[in-house]
Amino acid sequence: MKTIFKILLLGGLMAIMAFSCEKNSQPEFQKSTGLILYSGEPSVDGCGWIIKMDTISYSPINLESDYQIDSLYVIVKYQILNSTWNCGWREPGYQQIKIIDIKRK
Numbered sequence: 001m002k003t004i005f006k007i008l009l010l011g012g013l014m015a016i017m018a019f020s021c022e023k024n025s026q027p028e029f030q031k032s033t034g035l036i037l038y039s040g041e042p043s044v045d046g047c048g049w050i051i052k053m054d055t056i057s058y059s060p061i062n063l064e065s066d067y068q069i070d071s072l073y074v075i076v077k078y079q080i081l082n083s084t085w086n087c088g089w090r091e092p093g094y095q096q097i098k099i100i101d102i103k104r105k
Contacts, residue, residue, distance in 0.1 A: 047087035059085035
């Protein structure tokens with residue numbers, strides 16, 4: 001009887017441990033209103049296209065040409081990446097984002 005109890009107790013503990021682990025395999029997306037700005041040609045110390053959201057400006061890695069319009073307001077769903085775009089004389093660079101969905105405001 002004690003052996004069966006120990007097996008059930010051990011099995012229960014293993015099940016609790018298996019289901020209590022966090023599974024964060026989905027990337028975290030954010031959604032915000034932004035202003036697309038052209039900050040100059042990167043080959044002459046500009047930073048290219050950036051998106052300003054609130055007080056922070058980001059460098060999008062995949063801004064479609066249809067949205068490469070200076071001073072265009074958009075609603076953008078995006079993922080913040082771990083990389084930065086170091087351009088011109090700017091230190092530190094702009095945090096890069098990957099656009100998931102974008103539309104004109």
